[in-house]
Amino acid sequence: MDDLLIRGGLVVDGTGAPPREADVSVHDGRVVAIEPRSARRAHRVIDARGHVVAPGFIDIHTHSDFTLPLNPRAESKVRQGVTLEVVGNCGFSVAPALPGRATVLREYLASSAPWLPFEETTFADYVAAFPRTADNVILQVGHNTLRLMTAGMEPRALTTDELAAMERLLAEALGAGAWGLSSGLFTAPGCWAEPAEIHALARVLRRHGAAYSSHIRDEADRVGDAVREAIAVAEATGVHVQIAHLKLSGLDNWGGAPRLLDEIAAARRRGLPVDCDAYPYDTASNPLRNLFPRWVMDGGIPAMLERLGRQDVRARLRADIARDGLTNFGRISSWDAVRVAVAPNVPDEEGRTFGEIAQRRGVDPFDAVCDFVIADRGATRILVTSMSEADVRAITATPWVTVGSDANSLATAGVTSQGKPHPRSYGTHARLLGPFVRDLKLLTLTAAVHKTTGAAAAALGLADRGILREGAWADVAVFDPDRITDRATYDDPHRYAVGVSTVVVNGAVVLDGGDHTGALPGRILRRP
Numbered sequence: 312m313d314d315l316l317i318r319g320g321l322v323v324d325g326t327g328a329p330p331r332e333a334d335v336s337v338h339d340g341r342v343v344a345i346e347p348r349s350a351r352r353a354h355r356v357i358d359a360r361g362h363v364v365a366p367g368f369i370d371i372h373t374h375s376d377f378t379l380p381l382n383p384r385a386e387s388k389v390r391q392g393v394t395l396e397v398v399g400n401c402g403f404s405v406a407p408a409l410p411g412r413a414t415v416l417r418e419y420l421a422s423s424a425p426w427l428p429f430e431e432t433t434f435a436d437y438v439a440a441f442p443r444t445a446d447n448v449i450l451q452v453g454h455n456t457l458r459l460m461t462a463g464m465e466p467r468a469l470t471t472d473e474l475a476a477m478e479r480l481l482a483e484a485l486g487a488g489a490w491g492l493s494s495g496l497f498t499a500p501g502c503w504a505e506p507a508e509i510h511a512l513a514r515v516l517r518r519h520g521a522a523y524s525s526h527i528r529d530e531a532d533r534v535g536d537a538v539r540e541a542i543a544v545a546e547a548t549g550v551h552v553q554i555a556h557l558k559l560s561g562l563d564n565w566g567g568a569p570r571l572l573d574e575i576a577a578a579r580r581r582g583l584p585v586d587c588d589a590y591p592y593d594t595a596s597n598p599l600r601n602l603f604p605r606w607v608m609d610g611g612i613p614a615m616l617e618r619l620g621r622q623d624v625r626a627r628l629r630a631d632i633a634r635d636g637l638t639n640f641g642r643i644s645s646w647d648a649v650r651v652a653v654a655p656n657v658p659d660e661e662g663r664t665f666g667e668i669a670q671r672r673g674v675d676p677f678d679a680v681c682d683f684v685i686a687d688r689g690a691t692r693i694l695v696t697s698m699s700e701a702d703v704r705a706i707t708a709t710p711w712v713t714v715g716s717d718a719n720s721l722a723t724a725g726v727t728s729q730g731k732p733h734p735r736s737y738g739t740h741a742r743l744l745g746p747f748v749r750d751l752k753l754l755t756l757t758a759a760v761h762k763t764t765g766a767a768a769a770a771l772g773l774a775d776r777g778i779l780r781e782g783a784w785a786d787v788a789v790f791d792p793d794r795i796t797d798r799a800t801y802d803d804p805h806r807y808a809v810g811v812s813t814v815v816v817n818g819a820v821v822l823d824g825g826d827h828t829g830a831l832p833g834r835i836l837r838r839p
């Protein structure tokens with residue numbers, strides 16, 4: 312007798328093969344049979360007629376390490392059909408936090424993890440204390456975190472000793488269960504690393520059979536150079552490279568998606584292990600301070616806050632931004648394109664743009680931005696509408712571009728329901744399968760499911776997930792292709808997606824008839 316029989320659905324198996332009607336049997340955590348009109352018996356039968364039965368979705372780029380300890384039910388993701396999240400991205404991880412450095416790390420990550428308690432911890436202790444969760448998790452260790460632990464916020468190359476210390480911390484984390492290293496070369500202190508530093512760390516990764524993912528050095532005016540820098544890591548070291556949330560920010564770069572995709576496709580044709588991911592929105596989210604030139608963060612957050620109060624510093628910042636555009640985002644239409652998402656110390660302003668805030672206060676928008684960073688002690692997270700919809704669609708329509716929300720698991724109640732975060736936390740995968748596939752027909756349902764299941768598993772090197780076949784882990788999403796859609800908006804982000812009826816993780820039902828069962832069958836996945 313099997314545990315579960317998902318009967319009568321249209322199986323889209325994640326390989327890109329045509330859909331077929333079949334029953335899916337699950338026993339002991341695994342798929343044990345996929346056959347039409349199965350005669351197998353099971354303790355529980357789920358009627359999937361009229362629904363698609365797919366592998367559970369892989370959210371290949373998230374920051375849910377900042378919220379899973381607060382919301383282990385991973386509700387905003389599970390309700391989209393997500394069964395695996397890759398966390399520790401963009402160079403940010405909450406471990407290791409060496410003795411005496413936990414406060415610096417908490418301060419540094421306040422704009423990403425405002426509600427998370429921070430403690431001194433090794434990576435091994437962090438893994439051991441990680442909560443049981445509804446979905447599976449792949450952990451990465453962050454390069455920015457490692458640099459904070461070795462050289463702090465010093466804007467310089469590492470000494471030989473510091474690099475050796477960083478390599479040792481990386482090896483420790485990999486030994487303790489980190490899947491790989493993520494970098495965030497777009498911001499301090501990672502931005503102060505030369506390619507040689509990354510290549511040295513990538514050689515450690517290669518020795519462990521581990522992977523590298525990167526929020527690249529620039530996503531605006533120098534995005535092409537930044538993509539080439541990431542590809543060069545694969546070329547020089549043979550390590551798998553995941554280019555995070557591929558995009559072209561800034562008005563001057565709009566329309567560049569086809570060329571950028573060509574460049575990555577060419578590297579893949581040359582046999583280089585390079586993948587990328589994207590989320591289907593034209594708006595990014597970032598700490599507000601990252602719009603400033605990088606020098607403003609020299610020495611750390613308290614030094615930055617002191618600097619921003621000075622008129623001479625503001626004059627230099629204005630001049631830099633007038634000349635170069637916003638760091639990471641290039642030229643934007645106006646400060647109305649920047650909106651406060653989460654401001655833990657100034658929550659009343661959440662949801663307002665800096666155009667509105669400046670007008671209400673009767674000040675210049677740039678002064679409003681600087682004043683805001685100071686008032687919120689550097690912890691503000693913002694939304695920036697910086698991409699063109701045409702580029703977003705071109706990237707999303709590309710079958711080999713995997714899907715990463717770049718966002719935390721949240722819930723509509725409890726501590727993670729605060730603020731006006733990016734709706735992608737609640738909507739990414741449902742938006743792909745609803746508006747982008749069903750309504751806009753940018754790609755077929757089969758291709759879209761493959762992007763966020765089989766293609767993602769291949770990018771990660773996962774052999775037994777991301778595809779529905781006998782023997783694979785039973786991570787399954789059942790959804791109504793006519794109904795699935797995102798409902799979260801920028802004004803009203805805390806709204807669950809609809810249309811997903813059943814989600815199974817490691818053989819256990821976590822979403823049943825659209826309701827969360829409270830089950831926490833997720834595991835931390837380790838490299839084979």
Ligand SMILES: [Zn+2]
Nearest residue numbers: 401526555556
């Ligand atoms: Zn990122």
